Amino acid sequence: xxxxxxxxxxxxxxxxxxxxxxxxxxxxxxxxxxxxxxxxxxxxxxxxxxxxxxxxxxxxxxxxxxxxxxxxxxxxxxxxxxxxxxxxxxxxxxxxxxxxxxxxxxxxxxxxxxxxxxxxxxxxxxxxxxxxxxxxxxxxxxxxxxxxxxxxxxxxxxxxxxxxxxxxxxxxxxxxxxxxxxxxxxxxxxxx
Amino acid sequence: xxxxxxxxxxxxxxxxxxxxxxxxxxxxxxxxxxxxxxxxxxxxxxxxxxxxxxxxxxxxxxxxxxxxxxxxxxxxxxxxxxxxxxxxxxxxxxxxxxxxxxxxxxxxxxxxxxxxxxxxxxxxxxxxxxxxxxxxxxxxxxxxxxxxxxxxxxxxxxxxxxxxxxxxxxxxxxxxxxxxxxxxxxxxxxxxxxxxxxxxxxxxxxxxxxxxxxxxxxxxxxxxx
Numbered sequence: 001x002x003x004x005x006x007x008x009x010x011x012x013x014x015x016x017x018x019x020x021x022x023x024x025x026x027x028x029x030x031x032x033x034x035x036x037x038x039x040x041x042x043x044x045x046x047x048x049x050x051x052x053x054x055x056x057x058x059x060x061x062x063x064x065x066x067x068x069x070x071x072x073x074x075x076x077x078x079x080x081x082x083x084x085x086x087x088x089x090x091x092x093x094x095x096x097x098x099x100x101x102x103x104x105x106x107x108x109x110x111x112x113x114x115x116x117x118x119x120x121x122x123x124x125x126x127x128x129x130x131x132x133x134x135x136x137x138x139x140x141x142x143x144x145x146x147x148x149x150x151x152x153x154x155x156x157x158x159x160x161x162x163x164x165x166x167x168x169x170x171x172x173x174x175x176x177x178x179x180x181x182x183x184x185x186x187x188x189x190x191x192x
Numbered sequence: 193x194x195x196x197x198x199x200x201x202x203x204x205x206x207x208x209x210x211x212x213x214x215x216x217x218x219x220x221x222x223x224x225x226x227x228x229x230x231x232x233x234x235x236x237x238x239x240x241x242x243x244x245x246x247x248x249x250x251x252x253x254x255x256x257x258x259x260x261x262x263x264x265x266x267x268x269x270x271x272x273x274x275x276x277x278x279x280x281x282x283x284x285x286x287x288x289x290x291x292x293x294x295x296x297x298x299x300x301x302x303x304x305x306x307x308x309x310x311x312x313x314x315x316x317x318x319x320x321x322x323x324x325x326x327x328x329x330x331x332x333x334x335x336x337x338x339x340x341x342x343x344x345x346x347x348x349x350x351x352x353x354x355x356x357x358x359x360x361x362x363x364x365x366x367x368x369x370x371x372x373x374x375x376x377x378x379x380x381x382x383x384x385x386x387x388x389x390x391x392x393x394x395x396x397x398x399x400x401x402x403x404x405x406x407x408x409x410x411x412x413x414x415x416x417x
């Protein structure tokens with residue numbers, strides 16, 4: 001009897017541990033405007049003259065919490081990131097290859113040609129950083145080219161037998177700062 | 193978009209319920225994926241269909257029956273981060289005693305998009321039955337995997353998966369067509385496991401003059417080790 005109870009407990013513990021043993025490294029969840037620090041909401045309100053449909057998200061990355069406002073303005077998909085206390089951190093928007101400055105395009109092109117046999121770009125995000133007031137003014141006037149910018153590019157790169165999905169961070173001239181491999185969520189439910 | 197897809201699925205199921213030859217029941221499945229090397233992926237899967245309601249010529253009958261239980265095994269590899277190929281074998285334990293063997297070949301593509309993933313699967317299979325001619329099929333499935341919280345699915349979040357698969361088969365020179373529309377709500381525990389539950393709506397016998405519909409309440413458990 002005791003043995004049966006022990007085995008049952010062991011199986012229950014094993015099952016529960018499988019369910020709970022997933023570390024939460026990064027998590028993004030939709031939140032209401034009311035749950036966002038007041039200064040972040042005010043910053044957005046003051047920076048955008050005609051308010052688009054804004055979606056707010058809470059992001060937790062390795063225990064660090066931040067807020068993001070996502071919206072579309074002038075056909076651009078923006079994401080404005082704030083720290084936990086509501087201070088502005090950066091502005092990002094999704095760009096197309098042809099929207100990049102010629103100089104950046106050429107530098108990226110030569111990097112990809114030197115490093116890989118074949119490259120396919122999946123997503124380009126332009127990141128802007130700067131002083132609070134500069135960011136606000138730039139967003140209001142759609143004049144963000146005057147800010148310090150970086151490019152976050154998700155691309156597939158093939159070199160010899162190595163085929164990797166990368167996320168590369170490039171400086172404002174298109175020079176590589178760093179890159180990391182993107183580990184995709186398992187696709188077993190889509191393939192089998 | 194996610195609500196449109198759900199609406200189409202519900203509407204289709206409602207329309208389907210008004211037709212003749214409709215069978216409904218419960219369809220649990222469990223899948224275990226193991227990668228002994230970076231390149232090799234082994235998949236073991238069990239799925240079982242349990243019928244509960246039959247509707248023929250407008251008459252409903254409530255009766256439990258085991259329709260089938262399938263045991264599948266696959267060995268696959270990735271060609272690149274988005275494309276994979278696999279070969280597999282299935283043994284079907286049929287409720288009518290027509291147990292069968294099936295060989296399977298497939299190629300799958302995944303397109304990561306902003307706010308969703310699109311999966312394409314092309315599969316061929318050959319089924320060998322004890323008292324009938326072999327059946328040969330070609331299948332194409334498109335699947336949309338959509339996060340419900342944020343733009344990507346993180347640990348501990350819900351997502352929605354909708355898929356449609358068209359199946360063309362031939363047996364003794366006779367052409368067969370089947371369609372499978374599935375909509376599921378998923379919960380992603382982390383890269384090691386996820387749960388999905390939804391509706392699997394299958395239609396076939398299009399060319400035989402009597403459409404057959406099967407509506408399964410589906411629940412799937414996916415484990416990666």
